Amino acid sequence: MKDFSELKAIFEAQGHPSFRANQLLHDVCQRGVADYKDMSNLPVTLRDYLNENLPILSIEEKQSSVAVDGSVRKVLFRCKKDGKKIEAVLMRFKDGRRTVCVSSQVGCAMGCSFCATGKMGFKRNLTYEEISDQVLYFASDIRSYGETISNVVFMGMGEPFNNYDNVMRAVRFLNDARGLNIGARNITLSTSGVVPGILKLMDDGLQVNLAISLHAPNQELRESMMPVAKKYGLDELMDAVTKYTNKTHRRVSYEYVMIAGVNDDLSLAHQLGNLIEGQLCHVNLIPYNLTDGNKFKRSLNRKMDDFVKILETYRVPTTIRVSLGQDIDAACGQLAGGKV
Ligand code: SF4
Structure with missing residues:
Protein backbone atom coordinates (compact mmCIF):
# COMPACT_ATOMS: atom_id res chain seq x y z
CA MET A 1 0.00 0.00 0.00
CA LEU A 54 -6.14 2.20 -5.30
CA PRO A 55 -5.74 -1.53 -4.67
CA ILE A 56 -4.64 -2.05 -1.05
CA LEU A 57 -1.77 -4.35 -2.06
CA SER A 58 0.33 -4.00 -5.23
CA ILE A 59 1.07 -7.75 -5.28
CA GLU A 60 -1.07 -10.89 -5.08
CA GLU A 61 -0.37 -14.43 -4.00
CA LYS A 62 0.06 -16.90 -6.87
CA GLN A 63 1.39 -19.92 -5.03
CA SER A 64 2.35 -20.82 -1.51
CA SER A 65 4.23 -23.67 0.13
CA VAL A 66 4.75 -24.54 3.78
CA ALA A 67 7.67 -26.50 5.22
CA VAL A 68 6.72 -29.86 6.73
CA ASP A 69 7.43 -28.61 10.25
CA GLY A 70 5.34 -25.48 9.66
CA SER A 71 8.25 -23.17 10.46
CA VAL A 72 8.46 -21.58 7.02
CA ARG A 73 5.99 -20.35 4.45
CA LYS A 74 7.18 -19.30 1.01
CA VAL A 75 4.89 -17.28 -1.23
CA LEU A 76 5.24 -16.59 -4.92
CA PHE A 77 3.71 -13.18 -5.62
CA ARG A 78 2.59 -11.64 -8.89
CA CYS A 79 3.18 -7.91 -9.24
CA LYS A 80 -0.14 -6.40 -10.29
CA LYS A 81 1.40 -3.74 -12.53
CA ASP A 82 3.20 -6.06 -14.96
CA GLY A 83 2.76 -9.67 -13.87
CA LYS A 84 6.40 -10.14 -12.80
CA LYS A 85 6.96 -12.80 -10.12
CA ILE A 86 8.83 -12.44 -6.85
CA GLU A 87 9.18 -14.57 -3.75
CA ALA A 88 9.18 -13.84 -0.04
CA VAL A 89 9.45 -16.10 2.97
CA LEU A 90 7.98 -16.03 6.47
CA MET A 91 10.07 -17.75 9.14
CA ARG A 92 8.50 -18.68 12.48
CA PHE A 93 11.36 -19.23 14.92
CA LYS A 94 11.01 -21.21 18.13
CA ASP A 95 12.05 -18.14 20.16
CA GLY A 96 8.93 -16.30 18.95
CA ARG A 97 10.49 -14.17 16.21
CA ARG A 98 8.38 -13.86 13.10
CA THR A 99 10.71 -12.80 10.34
CA VAL A 100 9.92 -11.95 6.74
CA CYS A 101 12.66 -12.29 4.15
CA VAL A 102 11.76 -9.88 1.33
CA SER A 103 12.88 -9.43 -2.25
CA SER A 104 14.03 -6.00 -3.41
CA GLN A 105 14.32 -6.68 -7.15
CA VAL A 106 12.88 -9.03 -9.76
CA GLY A 107 15.93 -11.21 -10.35
CA CYS A 108 19.40 -9.90 -9.65
CA ALA A 109 22.26 -8.57 -11.73
CA MET A 110 25.03 -9.63 -9.37
CA GLY A 111 25.45 -13.18 -10.70
CA CYS A 112 26.86 -14.85 -7.57
CA SER A 113 27.90 -18.35 -8.59
CA PHE A 114 26.08 -20.18 -5.79
CA CYS A 115 22.73 -18.37 -5.94
CA ALA A 116 19.49 -19.40 -7.70
CA THR A 117 18.34 -15.78 -8.07
CA GLY A 118 21.63 -14.80 -9.71
CA LYS A 119 20.93 -17.30 -12.49
CA MET A 120 17.69 -15.49 -13.43
CA GLY A 121 19.43 -12.28 -14.39
CA PHE A 122 18.00 -8.86 -13.59
CA LYS A 123 14.46 -7.92 -14.66
CA ARG A 124 13.59 -4.73 -12.78
CA ASN A 125 13.64 -2.92 -9.46
CA LEU A 126 10.66 -3.34 -7.17
CA THR A 127 8.80 -0.21 -6.05
CA TYR A 128 8.80 0.64 -2.34
CA GLU A 129 5.19 -0.49 -2.26
CA GLU A 130 5.92 -3.90 -3.80
CA ILE A 131 8.65 -4.40 -1.19
CA SER A 132 6.67 -3.37 1.89
CA ASP A 133 3.56 -5.20 0.64
CA GLN A 134 5.41 -8.51 1.02
CA VAL A 135 5.56 -7.78 4.76
CA LEU A 136 2.00 -6.45 4.91
CA TYR A 137 0.77 -9.65 3.27
CA PHE A 138 2.38 -11.87 5.92
CA ALA A 139 1.38 -9.49 8.72
CA SER A 140 -2.27 -9.89 7.85
CA ASP A 141 -1.77 -13.63 7.32
CA ILE A 142 -0.44 -14.32 10.83
CA ARG A 143 -2.70 -11.84 12.59
CA SER A 144 -5.36 -14.57 12.62
CA TYR A 145 -3.13 -16.59 14.99
CA GLY A 146 -2.57 -13.52 17.17
CA GLU A 147 0.99 -13.10 15.88
CA THR A 148 2.82 -10.04 14.55
CA ILE A 149 5.87 -9.60 12.36
CA SER A 150 8.89 -8.85 14.52
CA ASN A 151 11.75 -8.74 12.00
CA VAL A 152 12.38 -8.06 8.33
CA VAL A 153 15.49 -9.11 6.42
CA PHE A 154 16.35 -7.96 2.90
CA MET A 155 17.88 -11.29 1.90
CA GLY A 156 15.48 -12.42 -0.80
CA MET A 157 15.82 -11.78 -4.52
CA GLY A 158 17.98 -8.83 -5.53
CA GLU A 159 20.73 -6.55 -4.29
CA PRO A 160 19.02 -3.99 -2.03
CA PHE A 161 21.67 -1.30 -2.57
CA ASN A 162 21.09 -1.43 -6.34
CA ASN A 163 17.55 -0.26 -5.54
CA TYR A 164 18.52 2.01 -2.67
CA ASP A 165 15.78 4.65 -2.75
CA ASN A 166 12.88 2.20 -2.97
CA VAL A 167 14.41 -0.03 -0.29
CA MET A 168 14.88 2.85 2.12
CA ARG A 169 11.39 4.16 1.47
CA ALA A 170 10.03 0.68 2.21
CA VAL A 171 12.13 0.56 5.41
CA ARG A 172 10.68 3.90 6.52
CA PHE A 173 7.18 2.68 5.77
CA LEU A 174 7.69 -0.54 7.77
CA ASN A 175 9.17 1.49 10.62
CA ASP A 176 6.38 4.11 10.62
CA ALA A 177 4.51 4.08 13.95
CA ARG A 178 1.28 4.84 12.07
CA GLY A 179 1.73 1.60 10.13
CA LEU A 180 3.41 -1.71 11.03
CA ASN A 181 5.78 -0.01 13.48
CA ILE A 182 8.61 -2.52 13.06
CA GLY A 183 11.67 -1.25 14.91
CA ALA A 184 14.57 -0.20 12.65
CA ARG A 185 16.85 -2.37 14.80
CA ASN A 186 14.76 -5.35 13.74
CA ILE A 187 15.32 -4.65 10.05
CA THR A 188 18.43 -5.98 8.30
CA LEU A 189 19.76 -4.93 4.90
CA SER A 190 22.06 -7.44 3.28
CA THR A 191 24.46 -6.40 0.53
CA SER A 192 26.80 -8.37 -1.67
CA GLY A 193 29.31 -5.55 -1.11
CA VAL A 194 28.05 -2.50 -2.99
CA VAL A 195 30.30 0.06 -1.35
CA PRO A 196 28.40 3.26 -2.28
CA GLY A 197 25.28 1.78 -0.63
CA ILE A 198 27.17 1.06 2.61
CA LEU A 199 28.44 4.65 2.71
CA LYS A 200 25.00 6.06 1.94
CA LEU A 201 23.43 3.96 4.70
CA MET A 202 26.12 5.20 7.09
CA ASP A 203 24.97 8.79 6.45
CA ASP A 204 21.26 7.97 6.43
CA GLY A 205 20.87 7.89 10.20
CA LEU A 206 18.47 4.92 10.32
CA GLN A 207 19.31 2.35 13.00
CA VAL A 208 18.90 -0.66 10.69
CA ASN A 209 21.31 -3.60 10.72
CA LEU A 210 23.84 -4.13 7.97
CA ALA A 211 24.84 -7.60 6.76
CA ILE A 212 27.66 -8.09 4.27
CA SER A 213 27.67 -11.22 2.10
CA LEU A 214 31.40 -11.86 2.29
CA HIS A 215 31.74 -15.58 1.47
CA ALA A 216 35.51 -15.40 0.91
CA PRO A 217 38.38 -13.83 2.86
CA ASN A 218 40.63 -12.95 -0.08
CA GLN A 219 40.18 -11.03 -3.32
CA GLU A 220 40.90 -13.88 -5.70
CA LEU A 221 38.43 -16.33 -4.20
CA ARG A 222 35.80 -13.64 -3.69
CA GLU A 223 36.04 -12.57 -7.34
CA SER A 224 35.58 -16.18 -8.44
CA MET A 225 32.36 -16.49 -6.41
CA MET A 226 30.96 -12.97 -6.64
CA PRO A 227 31.51 -10.80 -9.74
CA VAL A 228 30.73 -7.68 -7.63
CA ALA A 229 34.18 -8.10 -6.07
CA LYS A 230 35.78 -7.02 -9.37
CA LYS A 231 34.06 -3.65 -9.07
CA TYR A 232 34.39 -3.18 -5.31
CA GLY A 233 37.52 -4.99 -4.17
CA LEU A 234 37.95 -6.50 -0.73
CA ASP A 235 40.22 -3.65 0.48
CA GLU A 236 37.65 -1.05 -0.57
CA LEU A 237 34.89 -3.08 1.10
CA MET A 238 36.84 -3.37 4.36
CA ASP A 239 37.54 0.40 4.29
CA ALA A 240 33.82 1.08 3.87
CA VAL A 241 32.91 -1.25 6.75
CA THR A 242 35.47 0.43 9.02
CA LYS A 243 34.05 3.87 8.17
CA TYR A 244 30.53 2.53 8.78
CA THR A 245 31.27 1.03 12.19
CA ASN A 246 33.34 4.05 13.27
CA LYS A 247 30.53 6.42 12.44
CA THR A 248 27.48 4.41 13.48
CA HIS A 249 28.98 2.28 16.30
CA ARG A 250 26.78 -0.46 14.95
CA ARG A 251 27.96 -4.04 14.57
CA VAL A 252 27.96 -5.51 11.05
CA SER A 253 27.24 -9.16 10.28
CA TYR A 254 29.35 -11.03 7.78
CA GLU A 255 27.50 -13.77 5.95
CA TYR A 256 29.69 -16.69 4.88
CA VAL A 257 28.02 -19.51 2.96
CA MET A 258 29.88 -22.77 3.58
CA ILE A 259 30.51 -24.64 0.31
CA ALA A 260 32.50 -27.86 0.38
CA GLY A 261 35.88 -27.60 -1.34
CA VAL A 262 35.27 -23.99 -2.42
CA ASN A 263 35.60 -21.71 0.61
CA ASP A 264 35.73 -24.05 3.60
CA ASP A 265 39.43 -24.89 3.83
CA LEU A 266 40.53 -24.20 7.40
CA SER A 267 43.35 -21.96 6.16
CA LEU A 268 40.55 -19.65 4.94
CA ALA A 269 39.13 -19.50 8.47
CA HIS A 270 42.53 -18.14 9.59
CA GLN A 271 42.53 -15.65 6.69
CA LEU A 272 39.04 -14.54 7.67
CA GLY A 273 40.07 -14.18 11.31
CA ASN A 274 43.04 -12.03 10.28
CA LEU A 275 40.90 -9.93 7.96
CA ILE A 276 38.21 -8.93 10.47
CA GLU A 277 39.90 -9.36 13.86
CA GLY A 278 39.15 -6.35 16.07
CA GLN A 279 36.18 -5.16 13.99
CA LEU A 280 32.76 -4.54 15.52
CA CYS A 281 31.28 -7.56 13.79
CA HIS A 282 29.73 -10.97 13.94
CA VAL A 283 30.03 -13.86 11.49
CA ASN A 284 27.11 -16.02 10.37
CA LEU A 285 28.21 -19.26 8.77
CA ILE A 286 25.42 -20.40 6.44
CA PRO A 287 25.22 -24.07 5.50
CA TYR A 288 24.99 -24.07 1.68
CA ASN A 289 21.54 -25.02 0.39
CA LEU A 290 21.37 -27.17 -2.67
CA THR A 291 19.66 -25.54 -5.63
CA ASP A 292 18.61 -27.24 -8.85
CA GLY A 293 21.42 -27.72 -11.31
CA ASN A 294 24.07 -26.32 -9.02
CA LYS A 295 27.42 -27.98 -8.85
CA PHE A 296 28.17 -27.11 -5.25
CA LYS A 297 27.79 -29.12 -2.04
CA ARG A 298 27.37 -28.10 1.58
CA SER A 299 30.38 -28.29 3.92
CA LEU A 300 30.45 -31.05 6.50
CA ASN A 301 29.15 -30.09 9.94
CA ARG A 302 32.55 -30.91 11.41
CA LYS A 303 34.17 -28.40 9.03
CA MET A 304 31.74 -25.69 10.10
CA ASP A 305 32.41 -26.42 13.78
CA ASP A 306 36.17 -26.16 13.14
CA PHE A 307 35.63 -22.84 11.35
CA VAL A 308 33.81 -21.51 14.42
CA LYS A 309 36.61 -22.66 16.74
CA ILE A 310 39.28 -21.00 14.62
CA LEU A 311 37.38 -17.71 14.40
CA GLU A 312 36.94 -17.75 18.16
CA THR A 313 40.74 -17.73 18.52
CA TYR A 314 40.60 -14.35 16.73
CA ARG A 315 37.85 -13.24 19.14
CA VAL A 316 35.36 -13.02 16.27
CA PRO A 317 31.85 -13.96 17.50
CA THR A 318 30.53 -16.61 15.11
CA THR A 319 27.37 -18.64 14.79
CA ILE A 320 26.19 -21.31 12.40
CA ARG A 321 22.85 -20.16 11.08
CA VAL A 322 19.86 -22.40 11.54
CA SER A 323 18.63 -22.88 8.01
CA LEU A 324 14.87 -23.24 7.73
CA GLY A 325 12.75 -24.13 4.74
CA GLN A 326 15.12 -26.22 2.66
CA ASP A 327 12.36 -28.68 1.77
CA ILE A 328 10.47 -25.92 -0.06
CA ASP A 329 13.49 -24.14 -1.61
CA ALA A 330 13.00 -21.22 0.73
CA ALA A 331 16.41 -21.11 2.35
CA CYS A 332 19.19 -18.60 1.62
CA GLY A 333 20.12 -18.44 -2.06
CA GLN A 334 17.18 -20.60 -3.16
CA LEU A 335 14.64 -17.97 -4.18
CA ALA A 336 14.16 -17.81 -7.91
CA GLY A 337 10.72 -16.35 -8.59
CA GLY A 338 9.12 -19.76 -8.87
CA LYS A 339 11.92 -20.59 -11.31
CA VAL A 340 10.20 -18.50 -13.98
S1 SF4 B 1 23.42 -13.85 -3.55
FE1 SF4 B 1 22.22 -11.95 -3.48
S2 SF4 B 1 23.47 -10.48 -4.66
FE2 SF4 B 1 24.24 -12.54 -5.18
S3 SF4 B 1 23.07 -13.11 -7.06
FE3 SF4 B 1 21.95 -13.92 -5.25
S4 SF4 B 1 20.41 -12.34 -4.80
FE4 SF4 B 1 21.99 -11.38 -6.08
Whole structure:
Protein backbone atom coordinates (compact mmCIF):
# COMPACT_ATOMS: atom_id res chain seq x y z
CA MET A 1 0.00 0.00 0.00
CA LYS A 2 1.04 3.62 -0.41
CA ASP A 3 2.94 5.28 2.41
CA PHE A 4 1.65 8.20 4.45
CA SER A 5 2.98 10.98 2.23
CA GLU A 6 1.55 9.48 -0.94
CA LEU A 7 -1.81 8.70 0.67
CA LYS A 8 -2.02 12.21 2.08
CA ALA A 9 -1.39 13.72 -1.38
CA ILE A 10 -4.02 11.45 -2.95
CA PHE A 11 -6.60 12.30 -0.29
CA GLU A 12 -5.96 16.02 -0.45
CA ALA A 13 -6.28 15.94 -4.25
CA GLN A 14 -9.69 14.31 -3.74
CA GLY A 15 -10.73 17.02 -1.26
CA HIS A 16 -10.37 14.87 1.86
CA PRO A 17 -8.44 15.86 4.98
CA SER A 18 -4.99 14.32 5.51
CA PHE A 19 -6.01 12.52 8.72
CA ARG A 20 -7.83 10.06 6.45
CA ALA A 21 -4.36 8.77 5.51
CA ASN A 22 -3.73 7.95 9.18
CA GLN A 23 -7.06 6.16 9.40
CA LEU A 24 -6.35 4.06 6.33
CA LEU A 25 -2.87 3.10 7.54
CA HIS A 26 -4.26 2.20 10.94
CA ASP A 27 -7.05 0.07 9.44
CA VAL A 28 -4.78 -1.88 7.12
CA CYS A 29 -1.57 -2.17 9.14
CA GLN A 30 -2.83 -2.37 12.71
CA ARG A 31 -6.36 -3.78 12.41
CA GLY A 32 -5.70 -5.97 9.36
CA VAL A 33 -8.72 -4.74 7.40
CA ALA A 34 -8.37 -6.12 3.89
CA ASP A 35 -11.34 -4.55 2.14
CA TYR A 36 -12.33 -0.89 1.80
CA LYS A 37 -15.98 -1.75 2.39
CA ASP A 38 -15.06 -2.74 5.97
CA MET A 39 -13.52 0.67 6.71
CA SER A 40 -16.65 2.20 8.17
CA ASN A 41 -14.74 5.20 9.52
CA LEU A 42 -14.12 6.43 5.94
CA PRO A 43 -16.86 8.30 4.01
CA VAL A 44 -18.63 6.13 1.43
CA THR A 45 -17.52 8.39 -1.46
CA LEU A 46 -13.89 7.95 -0.43
CA ARG A 47 -14.27 4.19 -0.04
CA ASP A 48 -15.78 3.99 -3.54
CA TYR A 49 -12.94 6.07 -4.97
CA LEU A 50 -10.30 3.94 -3.26
CA ASN A 51 -11.96 0.74 -4.33
CA GLU A 52 -11.81 1.75 -7.96
CA ASN A 53 -8.44 3.45 -8.03
CA LEU A 54 -6.14 2.20 -5.30
CA PRO A 55 -5.74 -1.53 -4.67
CA ILE A 56 -4.64 -2.05 -1.05
CA LEU A 57 -1.77 -4.35 -2.06
CA SER A 58 0.33 -4.00 -5.23
CA ILE A 59 1.07 -7.75 -5.28
CA GLU A 60 -1.07 -10.89 -5.08
CA GLU A 61 -0.37 -14.43 -4.00
CA LYS A 62 0.06 -16.90 -6.87
CA GLN A 63 1.39 -19.92 -5.03
CA SER A 64 2.35 -20.82 -1.51
CA SER A 65 4.23 -23.67 0.13
CA VAL A 66 4.75 -24.54 3.78
CA ALA A 67 7.67 -26.50 5.22
CA VAL A 68 6.72 -29.86 6.73
CA ASP A 69 7.43 -28.61 10.25
CA GLY A 70 5.34 -25.48 9.66
CA SER A 71 8.25 -23.17 10.46
CA VAL A 72 8.46 -21.58 7.02
CA ARG A 73 5.99 -20.35 4.45
CA LYS A 74 7.18 -19.30 1.01
CA VAL A 75 4.89 -17.28 -1.23
CA LEU A 76 5.24 -16.59 -4.92
CA PHE A 77 3.71 -13.18 -5.62
CA ARG A 78 2.59 -11.64 -8.89
CA CYS A 79 3.18 -7.91 -9.24
CA LYS A 80 -0.14 -6.40 -10.29
CA LYS A 81 1.40 -3.74 -12.53
CA ASP A 82 3.20 -6.06 -14.96
CA GLY A 83 2.76 -9.67 -13.87
CA LYS A 84 6.40 -10.14 -12.80
CA LYS A 85 6.96 -12.80 -10.12
CA ILE A 86 8.83 -12.44 -6.85
CA GLU A 87 9.18 -14.57 -3.75
CA ALA A 88 9.18 -13.84 -0.04
CA VAL A 89 9.45 -16.10 2.97
CA LEU A 90 7.98 -16.03 6.47
CA MET A 91 10.07 -17.75 9.14
CA ARG A 92 8.50 -18.68 12.48
CA PHE A 93 11.36 -19.23 14.92
CA LYS A 94 11.01 -21.21 18.13
CA ASP A 95 12.05 -18.14 20.16
CA GLY A 96 8.93 -16.30 18.95
CA ARG A 97 10.49 -14.17 16.21
CA ARG A 98 8.38 -13.86 13.10
CA THR A 99 10.71 -12.80 10.34
CA VAL A 100 9.92 -11.95 6.74
CA CYS A 101 12.66 -12.29 4.15
CA VAL A 102 11.76 -9.88 1.33
CA SER A 103 12.88 -9.43 -2.25
CA SER A 104 14.03 -6.00 -3.41
CA GLN A 105 14.32 -6.68 -7.15
CA VAL A 106 12.88 -9.03 -9.76
CA GLY A 107 15.93 -11.21 -10.35
CA CYS A 108 19.40 -9.90 -9.65
CA ALA A 109 22.26 -8.57 -11.73
CA MET A 110 25.03 -9.63 -9.37
CA GLY A 111 25.45 -13.18 -10.70
CA CYS A 112 26.86 -14.85 -7.57
CA SER A 113 27.90 -18.35 -8.59
CA PHE A 114 26.08 -20.18 -5.79
CA CYS A 115 22.73 -18.37 -5.94
CA ALA A 116 19.49 -19.40 -7.70
CA THR A 117 18.34 -15.78 -8.07
CA GLY A 118 21.63 -14.80 -9.71
CA LYS A 119 20.93 -17.30 -12.49
CA MET A 120 17.69 -15.49 -13.43
CA GLY A 121 19.43 -12.28 -14.39
CA PHE A 122 18.00 -8.86 -13.59
CA LYS A 123 14.46 -7.92 -14.66
CA ARG A 124 13.59 -4.73 -12.78
CA ASN A 125 13.64 -2.92 -9.46
CA LEU A 126 10.66 -3.34 -7.17
CA THR A 127 8.80 -0.21 -6.05
CA TYR A 128 8.80 0.64 -2.34
CA GLU A 129 5.19 -0.49 -2.26
CA GLU A 130 5.92 -3.90 -3.80
CA ILE A 131 8.65 -4.40 -1.19
CA SER A 132 6.67 -3.37 1.89
CA ASP A 133 3.56 -5.20 0.64
CA GLN A 134 5.41 -8.51 1.02
CA VAL A 135 5.56 -7.78 4.76
CA LEU A 136 2.00 -6.45 4.91
CA TYR A 137 0.77 -9.65 3.27
CA PHE A 138 2.38 -11.87 5.92
CA ALA A 139 1.38 -9.49 8.72
CA SER A 140 -2.27 -9.89 7.85
CA ASP A 141 -1.77 -13.63 7.32
CA ILE A 142 -0.44 -14.32 10.83
CA ARG A 143 -2.70 -11.84 12.59
CA SER A 144 -5.36 -14.57 12.62
CA TYR A 145 -3.13 -16.59 14.99
CA GLY A 146 -2.57 -13.52 17.17
CA GLU A 147 0.99 -13.10 15.88
CA THR A 148 2.82 -10.04 14.55
CA ILE A 149 5.87 -9.60 12.36
CA SER A 150 8.89 -8.85 14.52
CA ASN A 151 11.75 -8.74 12.00
CA VAL A 152 12.38 -8.06 8.33
CA VAL A 153 15.49 -9.11 6.42
CA PHE A 154 16.35 -7.96 2.90
CA MET A 155 17.88 -11.29 1.90
CA GLY A 156 15.48 -12.42 -0.80
CA MET A 157 15.82 -11.78 -4.52
CA GLY A 158 17.98 -8.83 -5.53
CA GLU A 159 20.73 -6.55 -4.29
CA PRO A 160 19.02 -3.99 -2.03
CA PHE A 161 21.67 -1.30 -2.57
CA ASN A 162 21.09 -1.43 -6.34
CA ASN A 163 17.55 -0.26 -5.54
CA TYR A 164 18.52 2.01 -2.67
CA ASP A 165 15.78 4.65 -2.75
CA ASN A 166 12.88 2.20 -2.97
CA VAL A 167 14.41 -0.03 -0.29
CA MET A 168 14.88 2.85 2.12
CA ARG A 169 11.39 4.16 1.47
CA ALA A 170 10.03 0.68 2.21
CA VAL A 171 12.13 0.56 5.41
CA ARG A 172 10.68 3.90 6.52
CA PHE A 173 7.18 2.68 5.77
CA LEU A 174 7.69 -0.54 7.77
CA ASN A 175 9.17 1.49 10.62
CA ASP A 176 6.38 4.11 10.62
CA ALA A 177 4.51 4.08 13.95
CA ARG A 178 1.28 4.84 12.07
CA GLY A 179 1.73 1.60 10.13
CA LEU A 180 3.41 -1.71 11.03
CA ASN A 181 5.78 -0.01 13.48
CA ILE A 182 8.61 -2.52 13.06
CA GLY A 183 11.67 -1.25 14.91
CA ALA A 184 14.57 -0.20 12.65
CA ARG A 185 16.85 -2.37 14.80
CA ASN A 186 14.76 -5.35 13.74
CA ILE A 187 15.32 -4.65 10.05
CA THR A 188 18.43 -5.98 8.30
CA LEU A 189 19.76 -4.93 4.90
CA SER A 190 22.06 -7.44 3.28
CA THR A 191 24.46 -6.40 0.53
CA SER A 192 26.80 -8.37 -1.67
CA GLY A 193 29.31 -5.55 -1.11
CA VAL A 194 28.05 -2.50 -2.99
CA VAL A 195 30.30 0.06 -1.35
CA PRO A 196 28.40 3.26 -2.28
CA GLY A 197 25.28 1.78 -0.63
CA ILE A 198 27.17 1.06 2.61
CA LEU A 199 28.44 4.65 2.71
CA LYS A 200 25.00 6.06 1.94
CA LEU A 201 23.43 3.96 4.70
CA MET A 202 26.12 5.20 7.09
CA ASP A 203 24.97 8.79 6.45
CA ASP A 204 21.26 7.97 6.43
CA GLY A 205 20.87 7.89 10.20
CA LEU A 206 18.47 4.92 10.32
CA GLN A 207 19.31 2.35 13.00
CA VAL A 208 18.90 -0.66 10.69
CA ASN A 209 21.31 -3.60 10.72
CA LEU A 210 23.84 -4.13 7.97
CA ALA A 211 24.84 -7.60 6.76
CA ILE A 212 27.66 -8.09 4.27
CA SER A 213 27.67 -11.22 2.10
CA LEU A 214 31.40 -11.86 2.29
CA HIS A 215 31.74 -15.58 1.47
CA ALA A 216 35.51 -15.40 0.91
CA PRO A 217 38.38 -13.83 2.86
CA ASN A 218 40.63 -12.95 -0.08
CA GLN A 219 40.18 -11.03 -3.32
CA GLU A 220 40.90 -13.88 -5.70
CA LEU A 221 38.43 -16.33 -4.20
CA ARG A 222 35.80 -13.64 -3.69
CA GLU A 223 36.04 -12.57 -7.34
CA SER A 224 35.58 -16.18 -8.44
CA MET A 225 32.36 -16.49 -6.41
CA MET A 226 30.96 -12.97 -6.64
CA PRO A 227 31.51 -10.80 -9.74
CA VAL A 228 30.73 -7.68 -7.63
CA ALA A 229 34.18 -8.10 -6.07
CA LYS A 230 35.78 -7.02 -9.37
CA LYS A 231 34.06 -3.65 -9.07
CA TYR A 232 34.39 -3.18 -5.31
CA GLY A 233 37.52 -4.99 -4.17
CA LEU A 234 37.95 -6.50 -0.73
CA ASP A 235 40.22 -3.65 0.48
CA GLU A 236 37.65 -1.05 -0.57
CA LEU A 237 34.89 -3.08 1.10
CA MET A 238 36.84 -3.37 4.36
CA ASP A 239 37.54 0.40 4.29
CA ALA A 240 33.82 1.08 3.87
CA VAL A 241 32.91 -1.25 6.75
CA THR A 242 35.47 0.43 9.02
CA LYS A 243 34.05 3.87 8.17
CA TYR A 244 30.53 2.53 8.78
CA THR A 245 31.27 1.03 12.19
CA ASN A 246 33.34 4.05 13.27
CA LYS A 247 30.53 6.42 12.44
CA THR A 248 27.48 4.41 13.48
CA HIS A 249 28.98 2.28 16.30
CA ARG A 250 26.78 -0.46 14.95
CA ARG A 251 27.96 -4.04 14.57
CA VAL A 252 27.96 -5.51 11.05
CA SER A 253 27.24 -9.16 10.28
CA TYR A 254 29.35 -11.03 7.78
CA GLU A 255 27.50 -13.77 5.95
CA TYR A 256 29.69 -16.69 4.88
CA VAL A 257 28.02 -19.51 2.96
CA MET A 258 29.88 -22.77 3.58
CA ILE A 259 30.51 -24.64 0.31
CA ALA A 260 32.50 -27.86 0.38
CA GLY A 261 35.88 -27.60 -1.34
CA VAL A 262 35.27 -23.99 -2.42
CA ASN A 263 35.60 -21.71 0.61
CA ASP A 264 35.73 -24.05 3.60
CA ASP A 265 39.43 -24.89 3.83
CA LEU A 266 40.53 -24.20 7.40
CA SER A 267 43.35 -21.96 6.16
CA LEU A 268 40.55 -19.65 4.94
CA ALA A 269 39.13 -19.50 8.47
CA HIS A 270 42.53 -18.14 9.59
CA GLN A 271 42.53 -15.65 6.69
CA LEU A 272 39.04 -14.54 7.67
CA GLY A 273 40.07 -14.18 11.31
CA ASN A 274 43.04 -12.03 10.28
CA LEU A 275 40.90 -9.93 7.96
CA ILE A 276 38.21 -8.93 10.47
CA GLU A 277 39.90 -9.36 13.86
CA GLY A 278 39.15 -6.35 16.07
CA GLN A 279 36.18 -5.16 13.99
CA LEU A 280 32.76 -4.54 15.52
CA CYS A 281 31.28 -7.56 13.79
CA HIS A 282 29.73 -10.97 13.94
CA VAL A 283 30.03 -13.86 11.49
CA ASN A 284 27.11 -16.02 10.37
CA LEU A 285 28.21 -19.26 8.77
CA ILE A 286 25.42 -20.40 6.44
CA PRO A 287 25.22 -24.07 5.50
CA TYR A 288 24.99 -24.07 1.68
CA ASN A 289 21.54 -25.02 0.39
CA LEU A 290 21.37 -27.17 -2.67
CA THR A 291 19.66 -25.54 -5.63
CA ASP A 292 18.61 -27.24 -8.85
CA GLY A 293 21.42 -27.72 -11.31
CA ASN A 294 24.07 -26.32 -9.02
CA LYS A 295 27.42 -27.98 -8.85
CA PHE A 296 28.17 -27.11 -5.25
CA LYS A 297 27.79 -29.12 -2.04
CA ARG A 298 27.37 -28.10 1.58
CA SER A 299 30.38 -28.29 3.92
CA LEU A 300 30.45 -31.05 6.50
CA ASN A 301 29.15 -30.09 9.94
CA ARG A 302 32.55 -30.91 11.41
CA LYS A 303 34.17 -28.40 9.03
CA MET A 304 31.74 -25.69 10.10
CA ASP A 305 32.41 -26.42 13.78
CA ASP A 306 36.17 -26.16 13.14
CA PHE A 307 35.63 -22.84 11.35
CA VAL A 308 33.81 -21.51 14.42
CA LYS A 309 36.61 -22.66 16.74
CA ILE A 310 39.28 -21.00 14.62
CA LEU A 311 37.38 -17.71 14.40
CA GLU A 312 36.94 -17.75 18.16
CA THR A 313 40.74 -17.73 18.52
CA TYR A 314 40.60 -14.35 16.73
CA ARG A 315 37.85 -13.24 19.14
CA VAL A 316 35.36 -13.02 16.27
CA PRO A 317 31.85 -13.96 17.50
CA THR A 318 30.53 -16.61 15.11
CA THR A 319 27.37 -18.64 14.79
CA ILE A 320 26.19 -21.31 12.40
CA ARG A 321 22.85 -20.16 11.08
CA VAL A 322 19.86 -22.40 11.54
CA SER A 323 18.63 -22.88 8.01
CA LEU A 324 14.87 -23.24 7.73
CA GLY A 325 12.75 -24.13 4.74
CA GLN A 326 15.12 -26.22 2.66
CA ASP A 327 12.36 -28.68 1.77
CA ILE A 328 10.47 -25.92 -0.06
CA ASP A 329 13.49 -24.14 -1.61
CA ALA A 330 13.00 -21.22 0.73
CA ALA A 331 16.41 -21.11 2.35
CA CYS A 332 19.19 -18.60 1.62
CA GLY A 333 20.12 -18.44 -2.06
CA GLN A 334 17.18 -20.60 -3.16
CA LEU A 335 14.64 -17.97 -4.18
CA ALA A 336 14.16 -17.81 -7.91
CA GLY A 337 10.72 -16.35 -8.59
CA GLY A 338 9.12 -19.76 -8.87
CA LYS A 339 11.92 -20.59 -11.31
CA VAL A 340 10.20 -18.50 -13.98
S1 SF4 B 1 23.42 -13.85 -3.55
FE1 SF4 B 1 22.22 -11.95 -3.48
S2 SF4 B 1 23.47 -10.48 -4.66
FE2 SF4 B 1 24.24 -12.54 -5.18
S3 SF4 B 1 23.07 -13.11 -7.06
FE3 SF4 B 1 21.95 -13.92 -5.25
S4 SF4 B 1 20.41 -12.34 -4.80
FE4 SF4 B 1 21.99 -11.38 -6.08
